[in-house]
Amino acid sequence: MKRILVPIDFSTNALNALEYARELFNNEECIFFLLNVYVSNRSAMLSEEYNDTILDKMSDESEHELEVLLKKLIKNNNYSNHEFKAISVTDTLLKAINHVSISKKINYIVMGTKGAKGAKEIFLGSNTVKVINGINKCPIIVVPQNYIPKPPSLIAFSTNFKRTFYQNELEPLIEIVLSKGSKINIARIMDEEYLTNRQNINKETLKGLFHNLDYIFCKIDVGNSEAEALRNFTMQTESDLIVLIHHKQNFFQKLLEEDVVDKISFNSVLPILILPELK
Missing domain, CATH: 3.40.50.620 (HUPs)
Structure with a gap:
């Protein structure tokens, strides 16, 4: 069974990358791990209690959005050999992807990208570059924002x-x-x-x-x-x-x-x- 990691920020390009992954592996048994990473930097200007409140709110929002997405995917799932699992963590994107790819024994990482901010001509955005340079043992598939998913002939x-x-x-x-x-x-x-x-x-x-x-x-x-x-x-x-x-x-x-x-x-x-x- 293939184990596919898809970082999800609920943007159009991230969801398109998920669709590409499903199309690419449509005839194989797969578990898609949907990873949402939210970052909360504690402020020294705020109390510990207020910092915890903000972090809890971000966690709840992340888990809620993932739950909504999971329900939608399960309802519209055309491939009975595909299943989905959600992961919500607070960390940097690279550390989270690295940890999940090892702990879940991921076979492929599939990422959507819309390019570097303020430089539309550059296909690979800064987050994508960091992940490619920081992940050493797992294949990575990068999917452009407007690419229409289809199998590669x-x-x-x-x-x-x-x-x-x-x-x-x-x-x-x-x-x-x-x-x-x-x-x-x-x-x-x-x-x-x-x-x-x-x-x-x-x-x-x-x-x-x-x-x-x-x-x-x-x-x-x-x-x-x-x-x-x-x-x-x-x-x-x-x-x-x-x-x-x-x-x-x-x-x-x-x-x-x-x-x-x-x-x-x-x-x-x-x-x-x-x-x-x-x-």
């Missing part, structure tokens, strides 16, 4: 073959591909014309791991930036999902560095599956 998997591949690292992607009958475009985004011996060895390793999947290899010229090259490639091929391994040698890691996020726009209209680097 064509997946763009970006790699430069500079590191080897591992079965457990790629397993979340393989599971989705086999479940949905998806095709994979393995996109090599790099300036060099030819692969090194090491890269060729890594490519052969990937072929072995993907031996029962439908895939092709594609080379993409970088041009102005790797992010722009990948974005253009996915648009031209009409891809449905972008997949990246979160390691230091791809552009995604560079994109997540705080000094770069403000300068690079990655306004993908597609969901992104970020696989953690494992060995």
